[in-house]
Amino acid sequence: MSNWIDDNDGVYVAGIGMHAYQFPSDTPYTHLGLAAVRGALADAGLAWPQVQSAYVGTTSIGMAAGRVMFRHLGATGLAVTQVENASASGSFAFRQACMEVARGVSDVVLAVGVDKHGDGRRAADKEGLARLSDTATVPAVKFAMMARTYLRERGADAQAMAKVAVKNHGNASRNPYAQFRKPRTLEQVLGSPRVAGDLTVQQCCPRGEGAAAAILVSGRALRRLGLDAARCVRVRASAACSETPETSYGAAAVDLVRASAGAALAQAAIPASRLDLLELHDAFSVEELLYSEAVGVCEPGEGAAFLQRGDSQIGGRCAINASGGLIGMGHPLGPTGIGQIAEITRQLRGEASGRQHEGANWGMAHMIGLGSVAIAHVLSRGTA
Amino acid sequence: MTNELRGLQPQHPTLYQLAPDGASLEFLFAQCAACGKLAFPANVPGCSHCGDPLSNAKKVARPGGGKLLEFVTLHVPLLPGMEVPRIAADILIEDGIIEEGVMAGSDESCLRVGMALCAVAVALPGGETFACRFVPAEGAAR
Numbered sequence: 001m002s003n004w005i006d007d008n009d010g011v012y013v014a015g016i017g018m019h020a021y022q023f024p025s026d027t028p029y030t031h032l033g034l035a036a037v038r039g040a041l042a043d044a045g046l047a048w049p050q051v052q053s054a055y056v057g058t059t060s061i062g063m064a065a066g067r068v069m070f071r072h073l074g075a076t077g078l079a080v081t082q083v084e085n086a087s088a089s090g091s092f093a094f095r096q097a098c099m100e101v102a103r104g105v106s107d108v109v110l111a112v113g114v115d116k117h118g119d120g121r122r123a124a125d126k127e128g129l130a131r132l133s134d135t136a137t138v139p140a141v142k143f144a145m146m147a148r149t150y151l152r153e154r155g156a157d158a159q160a161m162a163k164v165a166v167k168n169h170g171n172a173s174r175n176p177y178a179q180f181r182k183p184r185t186l187e188q189v190l191g192s193p194r195v196a197g198d199l200t201v202q203q204c205c206p207r208g209e210g211a212a213a214a215i216l217v218s219g220r221a222l223r224r225l226g227l228d229a230a231r232c233v234r235v236r237a238s239a240a241c242s243e244t245p246e247t248s249y250g251a252a253a254v255d256l257v258r259a260s261a262g263a264a265l266a267q268a269a270i271p272a273s274r275l276d277l278l279e280l281h282d283a284f285s286v287e288e289l290l291y292s293e294a295v296g297v298c299e300p301g302e303g304a305a306f307l308q309r310g311d312s313q314i315g316g317r318c319a320i321n322a323s324g325g326l327i328g329m330g331h332p333l334g335p336t337g338i339g340q341i342a343e344i345t346r347q348l349r350g351e352a353s354g355r356q357h358e359g360a361n362w363g364m365a366h367m368i369g370l371g372s373v374a375i376a377h378v379l380s381r382g383t384a
Numbered sequence: 385m386t387n388e389l390r391g392l393q394p395q396h397p398t399l400y401q402l403a404p405d406g407a408s409l410e411f412l413f414a415q416c417a418a419c420g421k422l423a424f425p426a427n428v429p430g431c432s433h434c435g436d437p438l439s440n441a442k443k444v445a446r447p448g449g450g451k452l453l454e455f456v457t458l459h460v461p462l463l464p465g466m467e468v469p470r471i472a473a474d475i476l477i478e479d480g481i482i483e484e485g486v487m488a489g490s491d492e493s494c495l496r497v498g499m500a501l502c503a504v505a506v507a508l509p510g511g512e513t514f515a516c517r518f519v520p521a522e523g524a525a526r
Binding site: 128129130131132133134135136138140141144145147148149152193194195196197198245249250 | 396398399400425427428453454455456457458459460462463466472474476480482483484485486497516
């Protein structure tokens with residue numbers, strides 16, 4: 001079966017760059033974004049004038065964030081497109097870049113996510129429809145309900161969920177780009193202030209700011225530009241979808257993850273069991289348990305047991321959120337999805353010093369965003 | 385109490401109105417002329433079932449309430465000015481229509497998943513409007 005992403009001799013991540021995620025500060029967004037872009041250029045061994053097009057994922061900075069930032073790199077006249085899709089803004093910017101390269105429109109494209117902590121304004125609050133509850137569009141409430149249902153239906157206790165946060169804070173403590181860099185014990189996670197239902201504050205992602213960048217090249221450009229093929233990671237699939245009527249109460253998010261991840265795995269022509277790495281949307285701890293089942297790295301109902309056995313740890317069967325995830329690494333929105341791509345790229349190259357998942361060949365970056373939308377990318381070592 | 389509520393306006397008049405008993409609420413739906421299904425609230429710009437623009441939809445009032453699907457206590461103010469603790473609940477208010485509602489009171493012990501709920505009017509500070517809160521149907525004043 002043909003795969004559109006291979007049409008231009010393949011799409012490769014040639015360079016990655018980051019500005020560490022951090023708590024809200026007075027640092028201008030341009031400083032955050034430029035650090036990531038310059039890092040990605042240096043990592044790829046490319047110069048700014050070689051970049052033909054750029055996609056900017058952001059939610060809270062305002063109109064035309066890209067051009068304002070890019071002029072400090074030199075006014076090359078490249079095409080600039082801003083992408084907003086809530087938590088998945090960066091992921092969708094990356095997808096746009098993939099499509100542009102795959103279709104042969106450009107051979108060298110930048111995807112950058114950059115954000116500052118904003119006011120969280122949502123389109124859902126502007127659709128002119130009142131709601132019975134003013135928290136109806138607040139994600140923490142929705143996921144607290146999902147957590148309560150999960151615990152009751154599985155006969156699990158709050159510890160099962162809290163262990164996600166313990167793992168991910170531990171991974172983040174070894175990630176120099178993470179917003180939280182302290183390991184947390186189960187007692188600390190469970191003892192932190194409660195937010196909603198059974199979710200405590202250390203099981204919820206922080207808001208913050210930061211930037212992440214990836215430079216994509218075609219297979220043709222990879223050779224023409226003499227890039228280091230051994231450090232280029234291949235994009236094998238890009239799949240996106242939005243919410244459909246849920247199959248049962250509370251299943252909408254899980255249905256969405258299952259559909260998008262399944263489509264990406266089909267495109268990449270691998271089963272979920274081949275994934276060595278999975279970065280996913282753990283804005284709230286229960287999500288990792290649910291989505292690890294939905295993606296298929298463990299059996300339905302096995303999410304908590306998969307974690308308990310250490311199968312989702314770095315060094316386990318499939319390292320889930322080796323970066324620290326949204327809970328530990330942070331969730332500045334615009335950059336988050338591209339930060340996932342950067343983490344998987346680093347891991348597949350064998351360059352994730354201090355948190356390396358050895359022998360990794362395949363990884364998936366999965367995000368969901370308000371609305372709800374979902375997106376999945378599958379990446380592999382260039383030789384996999 | 386009932387007389388006091390009759391003089392107040394609904395906080396969200398597109399969602400509900402005071403029932404004839406002067407204490408409980410009626411929810412306002414649009415009945416799609418194309419597929420016959422209900423949409424909530426009545427002023428939605430399209431039927432989520434079939435996509436009809438609902439321009440010829442009939443406005444339908446039904447007793448406010450439903451089946452409790454899930455509930456959690458909110459421990460911190462997630463919105464400016466929000467009072468906590470508060471219990472948020474997912475409620476099946478009609479076939480295929482699930483809405484988040486606010487329970488009256490903050491004691492979870494009287495709630496269980498699957499129980500029937502009734503929507504009642506609760507006067508808001510200021511004495512001009514009432515809001516929708518949910519209570520267990522058993523024992524609710526109707």
